[in-house]
Amino acid sequence: xxxxxxxxxxxxxxxxxxxxxxxxxxxxxxxxxxxxxxxxxxxxxxxxxxxxxxxxxxxxxxxxxxxxxxxxxxxxxxxxxxxxxxxxxxxxxxxxxxxxxxxxxxxxxxxxxxxxxxxxxxxxxxxxxxxxxxxxxxxxxxxxxxxxxxxxxxxxxxxxxxxxxxxxxxxxxxxxxxxxxxxxxxxxxxxxxxxxxxxxxxxxxxxxxxxxxxxxxxxxxxxxxxxxxxxxxxxxxxx
Amino acid sequence: xxxxxxxxxxxxxxxxxxxxxxxxxxxxxxxxxxxxxxxxxxxxxxxxxxxxxxxxxxxxxxxxxxxxxxxxxxxxxxxxxxxxxxxxxxxxxxxxxxxxxxxxxxxxxxxxxxxxxxxxxxxxxxxxxxxxxxxxxxxxxxxxxxxxxxxxxxxxxxxxxxxxxxxxxxxxxxxxxxxxxxxxxxxxxxxxxxxxxxxxxxxxxxxxxxxxxxxxxxxxxxxxxxxxxxxxxxxxxxxxxxxxxxxxxxxxxxxxxxxxxxxxxxxxxxxxxxxxxxxxxxxxxxxxxxxxxxxxxxxxxxxxxxxxxxxxxxxxxxxxxxxxxxxxxxxxxxxxxxxxxxxxxxxxxxxxxxxxxxxxxxxxxxxxxxxxxxxxxxxxxxxxxxxxxxxxxxxxxxxxxxxxxxxxxxxxxxxxxxxxxxxxxxxxxxxxxxxxxxxxxxxxxxxxxxxxxxxxxxxxxxxxxxxxxxxxxxxxxxxxxxxxxxxxxxxxxxxxxxxxx
Numbered sequence: 001x002x003x004x005x006x007x008x009x010x011x012x013x014x015x016x017x018x019x020x021x022x023x024x025x026x027x028x029x030x031x032x033x034x035x036x037x038x039x040x041x042x043x044x045x046x047x048x049x050x051x052x053x054x055x056x057x058x059x060x061x062x063x064x065x066x067x068x069x070x071x072x073x074x075x076x077x078x079x080x081x082x083x084x085x086x087x088x089x090x091x092x093x094x095x096x097x098x099x100x101x102x103x104x105x106x107x108x109x110x111x112x113x114x115x116x117x118x119x120x121x122x123x124x125x126x127x128x129x130x131x132x133x134x135x136x137x138x139x140x141x142x143x144x145x146x147x148x149x150x151x152x153x154x155x156x157x158x159x160x161x162x163x164x165x166x167x168x169x170x171x172x173x174x175x176x177x178x179x180x181x182x183x184x185x186x187x188x189x190x191x192x193x194x195x196x197x198x199x200x201x202x203x204x205x206x207x208x209x210x211x212x213x214x215x216x217x218x219x220x221x222x223x224x225x226x227x228x229x230x231x232x233x234x235x236x237x238x239x
Numbered sequence: 240x241x242x243x244x245x246x247x248x249x250x251x252x253x254x255x256x257x258x259x260x261x262x263x264x265x266x267x268x269x270x271x272x273x274x275x276x277x278x279x280x281x282x283x284x285x286x287x288x289x290x291x292x293x294x295x296x297x298x299x300x301x302x303x304x305x306x307x308x309x310x311x312x313x314x315x316x317x318x319x320x321x322x323x324x325x326x327x328x329x330x331x332x333x334x335x336x337x338x339x340x341x342x343x344x345x346x347x348x349x350x351x352x353x354x355x356x357x358x359x360x361x362x363x364x365x366x367x368x369x370x371x372x373x374x375x376x377x378x379x380x381x382x383x384x385x386x387x388x389x390x391x392x393x394x395x396x397x398x399x400x401x402x403x404x405x406x407x408x409x410x411x412x413x414x415x416x417x418x419x420x421x422x423x424x425x426x427x428x429x430x431x432x433x434x435x436x437x438x439x440x441x442x443x444x445x446x447x448x449x450x451x452x453x454x455x456x457x458x459x460x461x462x463x464x465x466x467x468x469x470x471x472x473x474x475x476x477x478x479x480x481x482x483x484x485x486x487x488x489x490x491x492x493x494x495x496x497x498x499x500x501x502x503x504x505x506x507x508x509x510x511x512x513x514x515x516x517x518x519x520x521x522x523x524x525x526x527x528x529x530x531x532x533x534x535x536x537x538x539x540x541x542x543x544x545x546x547x548x549x550x551x552x553x554x555x556x557x558x559x560x561x562x563x564x565x566x567x568x569x570x571x572x573x574x575x576x577x578x579x580x581x582x583x584x585x586x587x588x589x590x591x592x593x594x595x596x597x598x599x600x601x602x603x604x605x606x607x608x609x610x611x612x613x614x615x616x617x618x619x620x621x622x623x624x625x626x627x628x629x630x631x632x633x634x635x636x637x638x639x640x641x642x643x644x645x646x647x648x649x650x651x652x653x654x655x656x657x658x659x660x661x662x663x664x665x666x667x668x669x670x671x672x673x674x675x676x677x678x679x680x681x682x683x684x685x686x687x688x689x690x691x692x693x694x695x696x697x698x699x700x701x702x703x704x705x706x707x708x709x710x711x712x713x714x715x716x717x718x719x720x721x722x723x724x725x726x727x728x729x730x731x732x733x734x735x736x737x738x739x740x
Contacts, residue, residue, distance in 0.1 A: 010538070011538070011542075014538050018541070033531065033534070033535070034534060034535050034538040034539075037535055037538035037539040038468045038471065038538065038539030038540070040468070052531055053531060053535045056535040056538075056539060057466070057467065057468050057471065057535070057539045059467065059468035059469075071522070072522050072531070072535075075522060075535065076459075076463045076466050076467070078467040078468060090522075091521055091522045094463070094521055094522050095462065095463030095466070097463075097466075097467065097507050110521050110522075113517075113521045114461075114462060114463065114515075114517065114521070116464075116507055116508050117507075117508070117509070118503070118504065118506075118507040118508060118509065119509075121507065134521075137517070137521065138462075138515055138517050140462075140508055140512065140514075140515065141508060141509065141512075164515065164517070166512060166513055166515060167508070167509065167512050229495055229509070229511055229512040229513060230494065230495045230511075230512070230513045231513065231515075232492050232513060232515070233494065233495070233513070235335060235336055236335050236336050236337075236338040236584075237329050237330065237332075237333040237334075237335030237336070237337060237338065238338055238657070238659060238660065239326060239329060239337035239338055239339045239585045
């Protein structure tokens with residue numbers, strides 16, 4: 001189904017999405033917020049730029065955006081997939097607990113803050129370009145991958161990554177020589193088993209955006225993991 | 240002993256004439272204070288471990304036990320009191336940040352105790368709640384400014400979503416994890432039976448409790464633990480927690496030791512991993528950002544649930560509340576300086592924030608001045624201890640009150656203030672199976688129902704005395720209050736006259 005959403009407010013737009021069961025394509029999207037919030041079993045393709053909080057609390061749908069997206073993509077997302085053929089704004093995947101976010105371009109500040117995971121439910125966010133500062137703060141689980149495919153000379157991530165990280169894993173396609181990581185994480189070069197794991201996440205990504213996976217993998221990756229699940233345990237004395 | 244030694248705070252006094260060496264005290268104490276000296280055949284106590292939770296005292300069948308405050312003293316003075324001295328020793332020993340439980344214990348003014356309630360005499364007869372109907376029911380949510388009619392002159396009756404409470408009291412947020420499964424079960428059942436609401440806190444909702452959804456407030460905080468579509472839709476309202484009275488401006492850390500079994504699954508984080516709620520919501524840096532979260536939640540729940548924004552009472556609370564009232568939130572919950580907690584840094588708990596009475600009066604007045612009081616309902620918490628406190632809060636401008644410490648006391652809490660240890664002998668603030676079992680949810684529910692029913696009757700009597708038969712007519716009715724022993728400035732902020740005026 002094709003729906004032109006020019007001048008449509010977000011409330012009406014989301015109502016239309018909720019009431020529609022077949023795959024739907026939105027045209028001339030321009031900044032409407034909350035598209036797909038909490039929706040299950042939908043297949044949404046968006047032309048134009050969706051507004052903030054795209055796919056918030058997404059509960060098992062696929063959203064494809066053929067442009068950039070704004071802030072808070074996939075906020076507290078539970079299941080499903082968000083595919084962005086452009087850049088995304090700040091605070092993407094905040095507190096994400098499942099599903100996948102694939103971004104072709106760059107991510108703004110504070111991507112992947114407080115992502116979490118439980119047993120086999122592991123959220124994955126792949127950023128093809130670079131990520132801004134504060135990447136993966138308080139990361140409690142899940143996998144964040146930054147590829148920096150367009151970056152030649154500058155760092156692929158910004159300042160202060162992984163502050164308060166206490167779970168999950170980060171893969172950065174760079175030796176990260178100039179990146180300062182906090183004390184409570186370990187950053188090391190990826191070994192063979194890391195690369196095997198990474199490959200499982202990247203097959204779909206490369207397929208989606210037309211990259212050759214072997215070329216993407218033919219580069220040193222840095223793996224970041226927390227040293228402890230209990231980073232603040234020693235900080236307190238009972239009073 | 241050594242430089243690090245701190246003399247135990249309490250002494251265990253055992254009347255050996257009464258003690259029958261039944262060893263119940265030994266079995267009841269998770270802190271392992273009581274031990275049987277097999278050689279001598281007598282019970283002995285290691286009071287260094289005693290936290291004075293009164294469990295052994297309550298269960299001793301011969302009343303052989305009592306716990307008293309030790310009279311071993313430092314050479315304290317008005318400035319250097321023993322707690323202050325001990326805190327320095329603890330920090331010098333450990334290098335750690337002091338961590339405390341429950342509400343602010345310091346001698347700060349409790350304005351509720353300096354406010355008196357009016358009653359009718361002669362000119363306006365009191366009402367007897369035993370023979371006349373009294374309405375304590377309230378509805379929380381955004382109210383329309385004016386009556387609207389459609390083209391045919393018919394009233395437009397569509398209201399924004401409301402919460403209905405049989406009495407203006409709700410059980411405040413306490414997460415599953417910080418308190419036990421049985422404590423949650425008791426709160427959920429009691430709320431359902433009473434026609435009020437309880438609050439999940441930031442820990443998600445155990446699947447067994449979805450059935451109590453119509454009486455549940457589901458909480459979304461900065462860690463977003465247990466938040467997903469089904470959870471959001473399960474409750475009667477959604478609360479965004481921005482802050483908490485016991486620890487304004489900081490987040491929360493539920494230690495990994497409490498993230499076990501169902502707690503881990505409900506929060507969707509691995510067992511043993513700390514549950515860290517960051518200090519800010521990382522997507523909220525302004526009222527506009529808050530509005531975005533409010534409306535993303537409304538979109539996700541199809542505008543069927545009122546959204547509560549909970550903040551701690553801080554210096555600029557009136558301006559903050561004014562912003563929240565314009566953010567699309569339906570209800571503002573304000574938690575005051577004396578509010579309780581499972582664990583908070585001592586310095587924050589004891590020094591940050593302002594008393595709830597002043598915050599409430601300031602907020603209510605500000606929202607009235609700006610003509611937006613009907614945009615939101617106000618819920619206040621932070622040590623509401625009895626029915627008179629509730630009545631005073633309503634008259635100061637609240638729509639309803641949050642209680643938590645009082646509810647825990649009803650469940651058996653003895654305010655030993657060591658929730659952070661995870662060894663609650665009363666089965667409340669613990670995840671240890673043998674301890675959780677001690678709290679019987681049926682009995683707990685009954686005691687909570689007893690408490691609120693009793694308060695409701697007292698509220699009716701206080702209202703009747705004032706000649707008011709509907710609690711809605713008491714809201715913001717500050718003429719019903721007088722201050723005693725307060726300064727002009729305090730009276731001005733509270734918006735009440737002094738007794739005698």
